[in-house]
Amino acid sequence: MSVLLQLVKGEKSYGDQMLLDQADVTLYENVKVGFVGRNGAGKSTLLRVLLGEEDLDSGEIIRSPDLRIGYLRQHDPFQPGESAMDFLLRDSGQPDWKCGAVAGQFELKGDYLEGPISALSGGWQTRVKLAALLLHEPNLLVLDEPTNFLDLRTQILLEHFLRGFNQACLIVSHDRSFLSQTCSETLELSRGKLTMYPGQIEAFLEYRQERKEHDERINAAVEAKQKQLQRFIDKNRARASTASQAKSKSKQLERLQLVDIAAEEAVAHIRVPSVEPRKGPAVRCEGMAIGYPNNTVAKDITLEIEHGERAAIVGDNGQGKTTLLRTLVESLKPVEGEVRWGYGCEIGTYAQHVYSSLPPDQTVVEYLDYVAKPGTTTQELLAGAGAMLFRGGHTKKKVSVLSGGERARLCLAGLLLGTYNILVLDEPGNHLDVETIESLLDALADYEGTVIFTSHDRHFMKRLATSVIEVRDGHVRNYGGDYESYLYAVNIEIDDGERERNSRAKSSPGVEQAAQPTRTQADWKEEKKLQREISKLEKTIARLDDRKRELNDKLANTPDASEAMKVHEELTEVQTQLTEAEDRWLELQSE
Incomplete structure (x- = not known):
C-alpha cells in the first residue's frame, strides 16, 4: 500500500498545553481510520x-503527489437561492447526469435536488455536501464528527x-x-x-483496558520481587559469607524495571438524582396534535409512557421529534388535546442546543448555584462540578470560554443536581466524548425514574432504550419492537431504495452502476456474525503478540540451554498461531 499522508515527529502546543508531542502517524491508500x-x-x-x-x-508533514483530500466542512458553501443540483454542477464541474447519479446515492431527488437548498434541514444539506465531495473523486476523505445532528x-x-468508497478515510467521531x-x-x-491500532474501535477499547490491566499485574509482580530482593540484600550484605550473594541480588534488583503506565485521565462520574421508584403511567396523550400556528406536524397522537421506562423518540430529522419533546414538557402548547402527567412528576429537561444559551458571564459554580434546588450547599455544588470534571480553578471559569463539550457537561451537572424523577433528554450525547457517554449510560441504567430521550448515537440507543416511539409522516406511534428491530427495518427500507435506484440507473443512458443484491435479515445477521468473529480475532492477535514479545524477552535473558529450548519451542508455536489468526483476519476482512 502506498503512503498518502505522513506526520513525522510533530509538535504543537497552545500556551502550556502540549497537543502533539513527537507524534507520528501514517495514512495509507484504501485504509479507513477512526x-x-x-x-x-x-x-x-x-x-x-x-x-x-x-x-x-x-516536525514534518509528508504528502503524496497523488493526494486528493475531500474535507467535510461545517460551514455552508451554498449560494443564496441555488438548488442542490445547481450547487453540485457549480462546485464539481461535472455533467448533470453524473451529479444526478451521485446525488441519488444519498436519496437526493425531486424537490430535494431541484428545490432551494435553504429549505433543506441540516441533515439533508450534509447529504448535498457529501455528494459534492464524491464528485471531486478524492482518495482521502476527512470527516470531522459527521454524524452530529444526522x-x-x-x-x-x-x-x-x-463502505462502498474504495479510498482512504480519516473519521473523527465519538459514535462507536x-x-x-x-x-x-x-x-x-x-x-x-x-497510537494506531490495527482493528476496530470496540476491539481497541477492550485491548486498551486489557493492556492496562496486564501492565498493572506485571508491575505488581515486579514490586513484590523488588521487595524480596531488597530484604535479602539488607539482611546479607554485611556478612562476609553472603556478601557476594547480596551483590548478585543487587544486580538483579537494578535490572528489574516497572512498566511505565500513564496516569489515568480524568473520567466524569455522573450521579443521577436519587428518587423513589413509581408504577403506572407517567404521561398520557389522547387525540393530541402537535406543531405551530398554521403548521400541524403530527396529529391523532395517542401515547402512554410508564414510570421507569426508557422511551426513545426516533424518526428522521424534520419529522417532529423535538416538537414532540417540547410539547411533552409543556414548553410548546399542543395544537389539539392535552398532555397529562401523573401525580408527583418532577420533570428535568436537557435541550439539544441548551448549552449555546448559557449565561456567558457566569462561572461554572455560579451557574450550578443558580440552577440547583434551594438549599444545595457549596460542598454539594463543588461535588457536582467535580463529577463532571470541573475541579480546582476550572470551577471559576466563565461559561464564555468553555468548549462545546464542557458546556454540555455543565448543563448535565445542573440537571443532575435536582430531584427530578422524569428526565427528558434531547441529544444528550452530542459533544460528549466516548468515556463521558459511557459514564452517562451507566448512571441512567441505575436511575429509578423515567427517561424520555432522543439520540442519533446507536450505541447509546441500544444500551438505554426499553421502548421505541416513532415520529413519521405526521403520526406518532409506539413502534412495538426493540431498537434492534427498528434499526433492521430502516436498513431494509434503505436497501429497497438502493435496489430501486440501481434498477433505474441500469435503464438510464450514461449511467453505469451495478445492481445490489437483495439483503435479507439472514444476510444482516451473517454480517454481524462476521464482525463479531473479526473483533474476537483482533483480541486474539493482540494477546498472541503480547505473548510473543514476552517470550522474546525471556529468551534473551535465559542462560540455561534446556530452558531456552523450551522457550524457543513455545515461541515457535505462538508465532504459528499468530500467523494463522492474521491469515483468518485477512480472509474475513475480504469477505
Missing part, C-alpha cells in the same frame, strides 16, 4: 495541521457510501456504532501521542 480521543485532546487541531490550515511548531437514515446512507460500521483501524490521540 480517529478518537478525549474532548480537548487536539483532534481538530491535528486535522487542521494535516489539511495545511495550521503549521506545526516542529438522523438514523442519513447515518446509514453515509455508512453504505463509506458508526466507527464500527465504517473503519477497519483506530487512531487515538492521548497526551500528545498518536
